[in-house]
Amino acid sequence: QVQLQQSGPGLVRPSQTLSLTCAISGDSVSSKSATWDWIRQSPSRGLEWLGRTYYRSKWSSDYAVSVKSRITINADTSKNQFSLQLDSVTPEDTAVYYCARDPRYSSGWSFDHWGQGILVTVSS
Amino acid sequence: QTVVTQEPSLTVSPGGTVTLTCASSTGAVTSDSYPNWFQQKPGQAPTALIYSTSNKHSWTPARFSGSLLGGKAALTVSGVQPEDEAEYYCLLYYGGAQGGVFGGGTKLTVL
Numbered sequence: 001q002v003q004l005q006q007s008g009p010g011l012v013r014p015s016q017t018l019s020l021t022c023a024i025s026g027d028s029v030s031s032k033s034a035t036w037d038w039i040r041q042s043p044s045r046g047l048e049w050l051g052r053t054y055y056r057s058k059w060s061s062d063y064a065v066s067v068k069s070r071i072t073i074n075a076d077t078s079k080n081q082f083s084l085q086l087d088s089v090t091p092e093d094t095a096v097y098y099c100a101r102d103p104r105y106s107s108g109w110s111f112d113h114w115g116q117g118i119l120v121t122v123s124s
Numbered sequence: 125q126t127v128v129t130q131e132p133s134l135t136v137s138p139g140g141t142v143t144l145t146c147a148s149s150t151g152a153v154t155s156d157s158y159p160n161w162f163q164q165k166p167g168q169a170p171t172a173l174i175y176s177t178s179n180k181h182s183w184t185p186a187r188f189s190g191s192l193l194g195g196k197a198a199l200t201v202s203g204v205q206p207e208d209e210a211e212y213y214c215l216l217y218y219g220g221a222q223g224g225v226f227g228g229g230t231k232l233t234v235l
Contacts, residue, residue, distance in 0.1 A: 046226055046227075046228050046229065047170075047213055047215075047226035047229075048226070049223055049224055049225075049226070062223070064223065065221055065222075098169055098170075105175060105176060105179070106158055106175070106176045107158070107217075108156075108157070108158020108160075108175075108176060108217035108224075109158065109160065109215060109217050109223070109224040110158070110160050110172065110175035110176065111160070111162075111170075111172060111215075112172045112175070112181055113172075114169040114170055114171075114172075115169065116169055117168075117169045
């Protein structure tokens with residue numbers, strides 16, 4: 001039974017860095033088949049994929065064009081978790097942030113397990 | 125900017141059948157878009173229902189099915205239950221730098 005447990009602050013000041021962590025149980029962040037993704041949801045932007053990290057023969061990350069200059073997603077194998085950092089946030093980054101697993105059943109995407117979500121508000 | 129369009133809202137009676145659709149601004153949706161469907165209830169994370177057009181997860185109730193219909197991805201719920209009242213989102217895969225795009229969601233009311 002795969003479970004994803006998110007943690008991190010619910011309030012971030014403008015221009016600061018948003019940092020969230022997703023702890024994995026029931027699978028390994030070093031899985032050679034899955035990817036570990038971050039997705040956010042807001043009333044104005046809907047559901048928006050942000051990026052992912054994955055291990056094949058080495059660690060790789062892919063990012064959405066909309067946040068590519070500000071985002072970093074890393075894995076911590078010692079804690080079996082992965083993290084999201086989003087720099088220079090503005091109120092437009094206010095959203096519920098989810099982590100999710102893509103088991104890579106096919107060449108397309110599928111997110112079969114999701115974290116519980118954390119509402120992050122960007123405000124002074 | 126690719127847009128994925130869903131019906132904003134649909135209403136169905138308990139026991140009835142309803143079909144939700146998912147269209148792409150780039151043209152007809154095909155199996156190469158690997159359509160996914162998710163259900164989201166208020167205050168909860170999305171739950172995966174369908175992947176790669178018509179494949180169900182182990183937890184997906186049998187009354188949910190996915191298909192391609194008239195150039196769109198479709199989610200059909202047969203024998204609707206009151207607990208099926210929720211928001212439903214589709215996800216289409218475009219590959220390359222665009223990756224995947226979610227639809228705006230359909231609010232399904234069971235009345």
